[in-house]
Amino acid sequence: NAGVTQTPKFQVLKTGQSMTLQCAQDMNHNSMYWYRQDPGMGLRLIYYSASEGTTDKGEVPNGYNVSRLNKREFSLRLESAAPSQTSVYFCASSVNRYLNQPQHFGDGTRLSIL
Amino acid sequence: DQQVKQNSPSLSVQEGRISILNCDYTNSMFDYFLWYKKYPAEGPTFLISISSIKDKNEDGRFTVFLNKSAKHLSLHIVPSQPGDSAVYFCAASVNNNDMRFGAGTRLTVKP
Numbered sequence: 512n513a514g515v516t517q518t519p520k521f522q523v524l525k526t527g528q529s530m531t532l533q534c535a536q537d538m539n540h541n542s543m544y545w546y547r548q549d550p551g552m553g554l555r556l557i558y559y560s561a562s563e564g565t566t567d568k569g570e571v572p573n574g575y576n577v578s579r580l581n582k583r584e585f586s587l588r589l590e591s592a593a594p595s596q597t598s599v600y601f602c603a604s605s606v607n608r609y610l611n612q613p614q615h616f617g618d619g620t621r622l623s624i625l
Numbered sequence: 626d627q628q629v630k631q632n633s634p635s636l637s638v639q640e641g642r643i644s645i646l647n648c649d650y651t652n653s654m655f656d657y658f659l660w661y662k663k664y665p666a667e668g669p670t671f672l673i674s675i676s677s678i679k680d681k682n683e684d685g686r687f688t689v690f691l692n693k694s695a696k697h698l699s700l701h702i703v704p705s706q707p708g709d710s711a712v713y714f715c716a717a718s719v720n721n722n723d724m725r726f727g728a729g730t731r732l733t734v735k736p
Binding site for chain 2: 515551552553554555556570601603612613614615616617618619
């Protein structure tokens with residue numbers, strides 16, 4: 512009963528390095544999301560994918576790219592990491608492609624950029 | 626601009642008493658509101674929601690109240706249990722899109 516699985520759980524990068532955060536869900540959900548959580552702020556949507564083959568920008572997409580590889584997997588890529596991207600990243604999924612409401616979250620990836 | 630605000634970063638309550646977590650919003654177009662609960666080192670989990678056509682929704686020990694005129698919602702937990710200790714986020718969306726989250730309130734329930 513894995514739900515939403517994120518890898519890695521922790522990562523330290525140097526400024527300018529690239530990195531892909533992986534996310535997979537085993538609930539056959541249509542929609543998947545990437546959020547970031549910063550101290551003193553709520554979760555902010557980076558990108559989402561309402562269904563396989565589609566992706567859309569969220570509130571804070573700059574500096575990120577995403578790939579909806581298949582129905583199960585939704586990856587987030589930082590091409591050139593910056594200290595401002597230090598954050599905790601959460602992947603989420605929901606069954607309803609028309610309802611932008613994340614239902615299940617992964618446990619997060621804590622990313623530090625030096 | 627933070628359209629959803631949780632002005633109390635933390636709240637401490639005795640076991641068995643009522644916990645009231647508050648949330649204010651600025652966007653009058655929000656029509657759907659949610660509460661999520663988050664334990665340390667885990668992702669948030671959906672707790673309860675309410676549509677703007679209602680002013681109350683109840684699920685077991687959890688009740689959400691919505692006051693549209695005041696742009697305010699609250700989550701009541703009765704009775705509070707130590708296992709309820711977590712960070713609670715409120716969230717709001719417009720027409721099922723563009724969901725915005727508050728910064729969270731850390732609830733501690735003391736035995």
